[in-house]
Amino acid sequence: MAGTAALLLVLQALVAPAAAPPGLKPPDATPPSSYAAPNMVHFELAATKYLSAVTTGSVRVRTGPGTNYASITLLVEGTRVKLLKKNSKGWWQVTIGRKTGWMKGSYLKLSTKAATNAIGYLASGKGFEDNGDKGPNKTSRVVLTYDDCPKTLSDFNAVLKYVQAKNIGLAIAPTGDCIADFEDRYGVNLATLARAKGQWVINHSAVHQDLRPLSCAAAARQLRLTGVSTNYGRPPHGAVDGSVECAYASAGMNIWTWDVSTQDWEHENKALTISRAVTKAKRGSSVLMHMWTPGFTPDAIRQIKEGLSKRGLSLCRAYRGMDNAGAITTTPRYLPDSLPC
Template identity: 30%
Template sequence: MRTHALVPSLLLLGALSFTAACSSGSDSSSDVTDADGRPGSSATPSPVRTVDPSKIKGLRIVSHSSEQSSCPFATSYPDVPGAEAMTAAMRKDVEKRLTGFRSGQCEDGTPGTPPRELNISHQFLVASGDVLGVRLRTQDHSAAASGLSTTTYWYDGKADAYRTALGLVAEGSRDAFITALEDRLKGREGVDAAALDDTFSDPASRTAALDDMAITADGGLRVNLDRGEVGVPAAGALTVVLPRKTITPWLSAFGQRVQRQTMTPSPSLDLGVPHTSTPTAPAPTASGDDNTDCKKVTCIALTFDDGPAAPETATLLTYLAQYKARATFFTVGQNVAAHPDLVRAEARAGHEVGNHSWNHPDLTKLTPGQIAFQLNRTSAAIEAATGKAPTLFRPPYGAVNARVKAATTLSPVLWDVDTEDWKYPDADKVARSVITKARRNGVVLMHDIHPTSVAAVPQILRTLSARGFHFVTVSHLRATL
């Protein structure tokens, strides 16, 4: 477990020489993740249309992560009402990868070896009419080769059925489709013709290899093959785009609906189930600035990472309002995009909203362009939700170095008290951890994605308030010391 002293928690103000970061959370440089979630491309051919996840009623993002540098992982996938079978398929795959990673890296890892990281993030491809498409992007640094793989999951609301990527193509047209793919792949540098034939001739191998396909904005079909799938690893990941004119006759009835909904999206997603509205945050608007003088009274800063989460964040805001406590939320960009209303409620209640990257990677393992992309994209989402850009960021796993600091003007924030609430889903244990370790001007690390962590908050607020503690934001704590 990493421990952090008080001085770096409060005074890491980033008073170094910073380079200019990207202006809007995106970057066209070759070392930045492109619009389709794949790194290393400066221009995305036939891009997949972007989806606003905040329009999906009842959406819940299932997240899990650690803040332990020796066991760094972060996973997320969406849970959409009506698409339970697709959610179950994603859950099964994510939990299998996470279980294997934690067993090998966190429990059986060789002491002294550099920690490896698992990161699984999500991207909506289509959420319109009666079709839903999601891509999961997995970066597993404990795996062979690059450790990067992508998989798309599809849901057919009309048939109430989960579909694999190959379900976009009609069964009777798959031979013609495979022949067209082979024609475009053969002759490419690094492609192994024998491996290509073996992979596409066997039905099981074919389905496994063709697990990432999506309709492009102009109606074509984009097929992504992971590194080493049909070629030597040095060739990297391979992409083939079949134009609309070619692919349309081969699409299944479901694939045709995906094509229509991608090119001309319906106003909303309707999977044929009644939507349960997500609880809204009842937090009131803050009454003026916080005038707590931390030189005269005992202050402490509660911080919550990885949210917002529905309904956990809304519940937490209710608890904080009951004690007139202020906190700092270090939000993950892909969750901000899904629940901007919760981020807006945090800011209106007088809490501070900070940046925790777009999808929780170890920033020290990224290039300067990738770091800037992660932080700028998240800051843009926060500003869009609240009207104010953040000034603080918490590096995932507390991992920060000179390259990370130089890529942003945001001030890094670490912590003094680590509740390890991601490891121990026990509300009483989490509460005791904070109460026994609380000290004046301390910064406490918790996560509002865990129901048990949120359930611990009333006991924390009640007990520490009785001891004379005042709950303030990190910026207020710094400014008044």
Template identity: 30%
Template sequence: MSRHISSLLAITAVCVTLTPTSALAAQAPKKEVDCSQVKCVALTFDDGPGKYAGKLLDTLKKYDAKATFFLEGQYVKSRPSYVKRMVAEGHELGNHSYTHPDFRKVEKWDVRAEIKKTQEAVKKAAGVEPKLLRPPYGMVDLQVSDVATEFGMPIILWTGGNEDWSSKNATAIKKKSMEVAKPGSIVLMHDWVKQTVDSMPSIVKSLKRKGYHLVTVSEVLKGQDVKLEPGDVYPVPAGWENK
């Protein structure tokens, strides 16, 4: 056997020996954040995927932050690549209807159809179905709760919002976002508001400097030991406590 062939075989043997270990190291699962021990906040984005979702995902990836996206089926259909990327990068998906009607003002079968069409659109785009429901405008009644129960989905509202849809002002959006971000909070935002997406690097860095971990809604709930059944609403709207 020539010296050249012997050398090649030796190199090959070393590579075969080292590759599995290197591959395993690269694929090692990231340690889960324990939100019962550290400060966590869940940033949530409604009405998307909006046309700025790609830039938002770039920011979240850069700063190793996770979010929950409550998606409208009509935009899932027109921007499926963003939905696929959300899943691939570890974000959580929620159902936010197909065309954004007030669920309290339509018939029960219409509520059911809106949810079902969005479930199907997300499944087609990304191969998964949302496990959480956020009704349009956050408007919920017993009928909405009943339909959510049919789909096996709890209803997630929010503890505070940055009012980006109203102000569309980057400075005001960041200020409000920081005001409503508390340990265990669920913050409402919108990825169709350009000023929100433009402000996200600054918001994320500021939250991290304050010691916050940016996680999904499900991680926040787990950290607070909140166990929701299908049809349950969280946070509970005023006046619902005894229903």
């Protein structure tokens, strides 16, 4: 009953105008930064051509413009941040996800690229659904991505144990109601467990509702009520329009969909899921699967890995740092522009 009550409270978030319901709180209390709808100008940077910057090494975001200020978060090399303003001493005020702070300019490579790939993506003539967006996978390796929610904690832990042992890096996209349910049932956070095993975790909205019928503000609220504060997210159903783009820009997230779908949610057939993942994947693919289907098991992942290997393809590796050296370690909350697969 406790899990059911928590889920009902989550569903109320769709209509509640103000505070987040208990058990499904925003990842922080910082109000969303100003966002840009498709073709909208970034007015806060009207005086400069630079919209974003990429970190040139591991660097901290601080509460003020100086090393004497407290650290907000640590970013790995290659993480893109949104630029807000610069002070006279060379420090930039930046936004990453929904966090805003200051960084020393000497650790930043300035760019005219937007901080999120959501802005103007549709206006540029590109599309997310079906064609997909490879997100931060710029390598020749294949990333297996799993959405929604596992059936049990033992199922989830079995996969985490296997992929860590085999040096495989997955992208996990749990919904907010899933995270709340597992915290209620088991007292654990799935995102924390996955990151501790070197796995990438991205946002997948609060309750897996199609965001297109919602306003930008309402859709952005569904992205914040998840417990997964990060800079990459996957829209439910891969459905994107101008309002959804606006929501992701508001939440400070890039959109990461897929280019290969196993359609496992339709057939829930292990053999067919494996076959489609193996035969359809290509260099740099992001393969869509779901944690509640038979494709989310150690044996299924083993067969996919072996099948891809026969085609000369390799899976993304678990996180060992940006140089891929040393032992598997906890993945950063904010993903770099290019995963060290």
